[in-house]
Ligand SMILES: Nc1ncnc2c1ncn2[C@@H]1O[C@H](COP(=O)(O)OP(=O)(O)OP(=O)(O)O)[C@@H](O)[C@H]1O
């Protein structure tokens with residue numbers, strides 16, 4: 001085992017799409033066993049860097065290089081994390097050797113290394129919807145040629161680790177978003193990856209469900225899987241990682257201790273918000289004691305909007321918040337001048 005060299009070295013990597021530079025001279029080291037966070041606003045280049053590490057063809061860097069240090073079996077090309085060099089290959093019994101792979105220069109080696117890299121995608125779950133939860137995990141084990149006689153036990157262990165035993169015979173399509181994402185995690189872990197790339201793994205989930213998935217991610221990667229997780233939510237990065245890289249318009253804006261990086265990121269976001277706030281213009285929409293009543297045969301008089309006054313300024317982003325049936329849509333219809341008022345007035349400056 002060698003401590004002084006990183007597991008993955010990303011060095012001076014840039015990427016252009018249609019003449020636009022979307023990653024600019026990014027360098028970062030990923031250390032074995034250390035979860036790394038990628039923080040940045042939407043469009044900052046997080047997913048691009050992730051797909052580049054995954055080895056997806058269209059994300060080949062325009063310049064710069066990525067070096068993977070791995071333990072590889074000289075007989076069957078099985079790949080593990082570098083600390084496993086010298087160990088016996090679990091597939092064929094030969095001795096694993098340390099290898100440095102120039103990922104985007106050596107397509108043959110990239111193909112071999114790629115097999116040991118797993119990914120959880122941003123918006124798609126990648127499950128077999130009609131098949132059961134357990135089948136989904138068994139299928140992943142089969143694809144990785146896990147010994148047939150041990151597959152069921154392993155699938156059970158993995159589903160237990162992500163706390164999905166209670167849904168083992170459900171079709172995947174009947175699961176909630178958080179449950180699906182936990183099955184995806186079990187499937188990725190079934191691949192026994194040396195590196196797990198998680199692209200906004202909880203981006204579409206509510207806060208409580210996200211917490212469950214985060215816990216499953218932390219519990220299951222503790223065993224030695226190195227993880228790289230992206231998010232535009234500072235709390236996710238803080239919760240899941242110790243070190244973080246902050247990307248802004250494809251460039252490194254910060255790197256180091258996750259807490260510190262998150263603090264700096266939040267400060268910048270607040271500053272931008274403050275600047276935008278100052279730029280508010282003249283009143284654009286003035287609503288004065290506005291009323292909208294409906295008369296329904298069944299429900300009698302319905303006061304959809306009852307005596308609402310507000311002013312919306314130019315450049316302002318105004319939120320209408322309320323429970324279902326509170327009158328949000330009715331008020332929006334009035335502002336769009338689809339519905340006439342029952343009382344009050346509305347002035348809209350052209
Ligand atoms: N395949 C592609 N072809 C062309 N442009 C792309 C491609 N993928 C990403 N981009 C562009 O690169 C920039 C960075 O995109 P990226 O998906 O990495 O952002 P992100 O940080 O992951 O954002 P989000 O938080 O919204 O997921 C964007 O301007 C995007 O439009």
Ligand SMILES: [Mg+2]
Nearest residue numbers: 046047122199
């Ligand atoms: Mg993304």
